[in-house]
Amino acid sequence: MNRRVVSRRVVSGESGVGSGAHRNRQSAWRLVGGGVVLAYSLLTTPDSLLSQDAEAGKVIYDQWCAGCHGETGAGDGDAAAFMLPRPRDFRMAIYQIRTTASGELPTDSDMRRVIDNGMPGTTMPGWRDKLSGGERDDVIAYLKTFSRFFDGASPQAIDIGRQPGRPSDEDLAEARRLFADELQCVRCHGNQGRGDGTSAPTLTDDAGFPVRAADLAENWNFNGGGTVADIYMRMRTGLDGTPMPSNSDVIDAGIITDEQLWRVAQYVRSLSPDDPPARRDVVRAARFEGPLPSSPEDTLWENVEPYYIPMVGQITIKPRWFAPTVDGLWVRAAHNDETLTVKLTWNDASQSPDPEWDEFFQGVVQTMTDIDGPLPTQQGPDRIVVQFPVKAPEGTELPFFLGGDTRRPVYLWRWTSEPDRVEEGTATGLGTFLATGASEVTHTAVFSEGQWQLQFTRSLVPADSSIAATFVPGERLPIAFYAADGTDAEDATRGAISAWYAIYLDVPTPPRVFVAPIVAALFTVGLGLAIVWQAQRQQRKT
Amino acid sequence: MWRILSWLKEPFGQAVALLVGSFLFFKYGIPLFPGSAPVPNSVVLQYTLIALVGILIFVSENEKRWVRFKQPIRATLVDDDKRRLRGVLLAVVPLAVGLVTFNFARPSVGATAGLRAVHPSPPSEIDFQGRTLRIQGLSNPLRERGSMEEHYATGMRIYYQNCLPCHGDLLDGQGHFADGLNPTPLAFDGAGTIDQLEESFLFWRIAKGGPGLPPEGTPWNSAMPIWEDFLTEDEIWAVIIFLYEQSGLEPRTWEVEGAEGAGGER
Numbered sequence: 015m016n017r018r019v020v021s022r023r024v025v026s027g028e029s030g031v032g033s034g035a036h037r038n039r040q041s042a043w044r045l046v047g048g049g050v051v052l053a054y055s056l057l058t059t060p061d062s063l064l065s066q067d068a069e070a071g072k073v074i075y076d077q078w079c080a081g082c083h084g085e086t087g088a089g090d091g092d093a094a095a096f097m098l099p100r101p102r103d104f105r106m107a108i109y110q111i112r113t114t115a116s117g118e119l120p121t122d123s124d125m126r127r128v129i130d131n132g133m134p135g136t137t138m139p140g141w142r143d144k145l146s147g148g149e150r151d152d153v154i155a156y157l158k159t160f161s162r163f164f165d166g167a168s169p170q171a172i173d174i175g176r177q178p179g180r181p182s183d184e185d186l187a188e189a190r191r192l193f194a195d196e197l198q199c200v201r202c203h204g205n206q207g208r209g210d211g212t213s214a215p216t217l218t219d220d221a222g223f224p225v226r227a228a229d230l231a232e233n234w235n236f237n238g239g240g241t242v243a244d245i246y247m248r249m250r251t252g253l254d255g256t257p258m259p260s261n262s263d264v265i266d267a268g269i270i271t272d273e274q275l276w277r278v279a280q281y282v283r284s285l286s287p288d289d290p291p292a293r294r295d296v297v298r299a300a301r302f303e304g305p306l307p308s309s310p311e312d313t314l315w316e317n318v319e320p321y322y323i324p325m326v327g328q329i330t331i332k333p334r335w336f337a338p339t340v341d342g343l344w345v346r347a348a349h350n351d352e353t354l355t356v357k358l359t360w361n362d363a364s365q366s367p368d369p370e371w372d373e374f375f376q377g378v379v380q381t382m383t384d385i386d387g388p389l390p391t392q393q394g395p396d397r398i399v400v401q402f403p404v405k406a407p408e409g410t411e412l413p414f415f416l417g418g419d420t421r422r423p424v425y426l427w428r429w430t431s432e433p434d435r436v437e438e439g440t441a442t443g444l445g446t447f448l449a450t451g452a453s454e455v456t457h458t459a460v461f462s463e464g465q466w467q468l469q470f471t472r473s474l475v476p477a478d479s480s481i482a483a484t485f486v487p488g489e490r491l492p493i494a495f496y497a498a499d500g501t502d503a504e505d506a507t508r509g510a511i512s513a514w515y516a517i518y519l520d521v522p523t524p525p526r527v528f529v530a531p532i533v534a535a536l537f538t539v540g541l542g543l544a545i546v547w548q549a550q551r552q553q554r555k556t
Numbered sequence: 557m558w559r560i561l562s563w564l565k566e567p568f569g570q571a572v573a574l575l576v577g578s579f580l581f582f583k584y585g586i587p588l589f590p591g592s593a594p595v596p597n598s599v600v601l602q603y604t605l606i607a608l609v610g611i612l613i614f615v616s617e618n619e620k621r622w623v624r625f626k627q628p629i630r631a632t633l634v635d636d637d638k639r640r641l642r643g644v645l646l647a648v649v650p651l652a653v654g655l656v657t658f659n660f661a662r663p664s665v666g667a668t669a670g671l672r673a674v675h676p677s678p679p680s681e682i683d684f685q686g687r688t689l690r691i692q693g694l695s696n697p698l699r700e701r702g703s704m705e706e707h708y709a710t711g712m713r714i715y716y717q718n719c720l721p722c723h724g725d726l727l728d729g730q731g732h733f734a735d736g737l738n739p740t741p742l743a744f745d746g747a748g749t750i751d752q753l754e755e756s757f758l759f760w761r762i763a764k765g766g767p768g769l770p771p772e773g774t775p776w777n778s779a780m781p782i783w784e785d786f787l788t789e790d791e792i793w794a795v796i797i798f799l800y801e802q803s804g805l806e807p808r809t810w811e812v813e814g815a816e817g818a819g820g821e822r
Contacts, residue, residue, distance in 0.1 A: 143726065539650045
């Protein structure tokens with residue numbers, strides 16, 4: 015309704031401009047006013063969903079939603095067996111992302127928000143760009159028909175008050191203590207919040223599917239949004255259907271105050287970077303004058319910039335894997351004109367194989383499709399492959415990014431956690447491997463509190479450059495990654511892959527970089543003085 | 557405040573305000589239009605220079621205005637009471653020039669831009685699962701037999717089980733794996749995507765995937781699998797039907813293109 019009024023106003027504004035050859039001020043203002051009103055209406059979602067139509071919603075649902083959620087709303091669509099976490103089963107009317115108390119139905123705006131924005135960290139996309147506001151409302155009406163619980167219900171959002179101001183260091187320290195002790199968050203989320211708590215391997219959702227405790231260091235993957243208010247709301251309302259409980263009763267019982275829970279939300283937010291990591295195409299290896307960092311925990315690494323490499327499921331070559339554990343690697347690199355060292359850091363709740371995680375592993379095997387062949391029967395090791403072209407590419411043609419091909423092989427560092435070993439070799443396709451005789455690559459791997467740190471070191475010039483890449487300072491060399499989590503049933507070619515990126519070994523800054531600006535500035539001063547002098551001479555003449 | 561307003565009455569103030577205003581518009585205004593992307597800095601610079609030329613032509617067109625326009629510049633250069641401003645400008649401008657030069661001279665390492673044909677010309681025939689299939693003139697056999705509802709349902713199953721992670725629920729090429737891939741997956745929604753292509757072109761691209769791209773389609777970074785290793789011929793045709801039905805687009809047909817040799821230019 016609102017929108018129609020607005021559009022009429024804009025049309026009248028436009029016709030005012032178009033009709034008169036004399037553009038008077040009034041019509042211009044009307045156009046601006048119309049634009050402002052239109053922009054405002056686009057930015058705000060209507061509060062009342064006036065004309066929900068479940069029948070129209072069914073048409074939309076069958077076309078766009080049923081592929082995952084299933085025609086009957088059972089969360090068993092064609093794609094469901096390829097997804098973990100699984101799509102929502104609407105028949106139970108159990109919704110994770112709500113502003114209502116634990117065990118309650120969601121409000122319409124709760125459902126609308128998830129449909130609009132999707133659920134980060136899952137396969138659920140946002141539908142803002144595809145479906146109109148009315149269509150999205152119709153779908154909500156249809157979703158409610160899957161469960162009788164919605165009949166006559168009018169769920170109410172809880173009152174959450176206001177976020178207190180910025181936390182002091184003491185506030186955060188106190189919140190950290192509550193996170194660990196009173197609230198017992200660490201039991202699932204782990205000491206550092208990386209989803210590696212002692213209970214984490216046994217977690218399942220209401221339907222019995224394995225579910226991971228969220229990695230709290232990646233707030234961009236939080237299902238219900240990553241702001242402090244989002245986190246607070248999830249802690250108050252719980253994620254129904256999952257093991258994540260509501261903490262409202264902890265406040266009601268007087269164990270902690272509401273403000274303290276806000277502080278915990280602020281603490282959780284502080285575990286993630288301010289902004290989600292940006293993807294950059296070139297990893298720069300810092301140039302060191304002296305010795306390089308000797309271990310992953312060497313403090314020398316603190317001066318080396320980290321680069322984030324997004325990792326996605328390997329779904330090009332059989333067997334494929336649709337739900338990888340590793341969704342990103344932090345890469346740091348350094349060299350000293352003789353040796354290159356590369357450190358990878360990524361979060362993985364388990365040091366595979368780990369008997370503690372057998373239950374989780376079995377859950378994954380039973381949940382995920384085995385369409386490309388049988389899944390492993392027991393946990394394998396965690397694995398990493400770092401890949402370079404054997405020969406620096408001429409022009410733009412690179413080896414196939416998944417392990418090269420027979421025409422253009424790739425050179426690999428291949429690491430496994432068990433045995434803790436790195437091999438050097440070449441490949442002509444994903445999963446192939448031809449080890450070079452004696453490996454020149456050394457490595458150190460450290461697993462701690464749900465995080466791997468793995469450092470590779472090799473001389474810039476290999477013994478045999480016909481089977482191994484040569485690293486040349488000042489030149490770019492393509493680099494790509496593969497990562498697999500044994501606990502997640504990622505064996506063979508199952509796992510996560512990256513596209514090609516590049517690694518660039520920094521060279522000393524040439525002096526002209528500093529000389530040129532000085533010369534330019536001096537020249538400009540001279541020019542300025544000349545102009546002033548000339549102008550003043552002329553002034554005196556007249 | 558009043559001083560600023562009185563400056564705006566002067567041609568010089570107006571010219572400066574106009575120049576700054578047009579820069580802000582190019583830089584921040586244009587991206588606000590629906591469907592437009594941020595304007596690259598070099599283009600903003602170009603537009604701003606054009607605006608500057610236009611403004612200079614305008615102020616110099618009238619002799620009186622030109623004199624008034626130059627007045628504040630001249631005053632800054634010669635007046636005794638402007639000595640301090642003069643000094644500041646003589647320091648700040650060269651420093652700014654130095655800074656800009658430094659930013660230019662500083663070594664930066666960008667990605668190599670590879671030119672790549674998104675829709676390369678298809679071959680006239682391909683080898684499909686061991687037999688020869690003529691692509692040129694080929695139309696979707698499923699449109700001639702069976703029920704379209706069934707083909708759509710089969711295509712939907714194939715799409716959701718195989719294509720979804722990259723090409724997305726919305727057919728917008730923004731599936732949940734899309735961000736990690738380079739080149740990013742193609743979109744199938746909106747004009748200028750699959751409505752430009754014959755169904756046989758899609759069949760060829762799906763059957764042969766990234767590794768089957770001709771040289772102008774390289775570098776070989778496409779994650780598109782070789783689908784003939786996964787799907788039957790009918791399944792590929794069914795998913796093509798699904799793509800056109802779901803997006804509401806029409807394929808290009810061989811009949812319309814006629815004897816022109818439709819496979820030639822793309």
